[in-house]
Amino acid sequence: MEKLVITGGTPLKGEISIIGAKNSAIAIIPATLLCNGICTLHNVPNIIDVKLSCEILEQLGSKITWIDTNSLLIDNRNINKTHAPLDLTSKFRASYYLIGAMLSRCKEIEVGLPGGCNLGARPIDQHIKGFEALGAVANLSQGKINVKADKLVGTNIYMDIVSVGATINVLLSSIFAEGTTTIDNAAKEPHIVDVANFLNSLGADIRGAGTDLIKINGVKALKENVTYSIVPDQIETGTFMLAAIASKGDLTIKNCIPEHMDSLTSKIIEIGGNVEAYGDVIHVWSSNRPQKTVIKTLPYPGFPTDLQPQMGVVLSIADGTSIINESIWESRFQYTAELNKMGARITAQGKSAIFEGVSHLTGAPVYATDLRAGAALVIAGIIANGTTEIYNLKHIDRGYENIETKFSKLGAQIKRIVE
């Protein structure tokens, strides 16, 4: 068993470079299935979820090579299966992107019902609604889903809920559909734009990604070769910004996109932190105790749910009482019980939590309950008095590349120990 051991109390200082976005990479890797040729991807995060995505594609017939630590060469000329391995696909959420991609490529796919972080009920009804509107038939039974179509025909699809996954999945399934498809009430997250840019660079005709109305004019085929670089990770950027504020540190965050961070930047300034952005660099620092605030998570460009736990750590030591309303996931406050073990005073009920700010946290053994909860506990360990041990690292490793190496370069006393 592995654990992270952190001796807290050092303000983080220095420069850090952000890697490609996890949520883009795990959509773009299955999206390469639309290319009957070779895709070279750069700025790929070297994390468990990416490796799982690659393993699943390999089982379908892809040949995948890491050409360096953060670059992949994916050869999809010999896809020869339409049934993805159930044990692998049911391990993580984004395996559902295989459905949209393989519907486009082979008109059929069978996968295990998607797993992933336990953040509450995670239905895929909007994905299925989109596939069926395009002419596919979906069957769910015994923990798997089979989707097939004789042909896919463009149509107007209105999403009842703003869903990142459904927007990308329906986009993937509509690229070769006859005529025009529109996705109304689409999600607008940066990785949706990234997937659309990737597909357009292969010759797809997608317009409006990043707005709530996406229009796809069906094309007959895509190019057989593309080189693409994945957008920097918005959530890793935000994790380091919040770590700087929580630790009263001073970080220069490179290779990021400051515009993607607007909702977080304005909250950081509101609670007394400092943020300056120039080009692809964010400078963030603080020397004061954070002030209280009220936050509601929302789809982009609102405050991201995936930064809610990291912000929760900051508010646990703020001056005054703060409130977070979580509007996306019903079980996203599991980390608050772990923070309370470290001396925080947080009362979570349903989709709201009240943070009575304490002067400091104290190190304790804690468990990462999901990916972003794990990142929040790392920040908590860095600012706590004494030693924190974090268990259940499999969650953190799903989405952060070398988290302990990155934080120790910034002055944190953090090491991974194999017991």
Ligand code: UD1
């Ligand atoms: C993605 C991110 C996840 C992030 C979330 C919200 C990936 C791999 N994961 O998850 O990190 O927390 O966006 O920014 O990119 N819903 C339905 N029916 C559906 C689909 C979704 O009711 O068919 C609901 C969900 O239960 C949730 C909300 O819509 O309450 C948003 O979910 P969605 O945007 O789809 O999240 P994911 O794509 O799963």
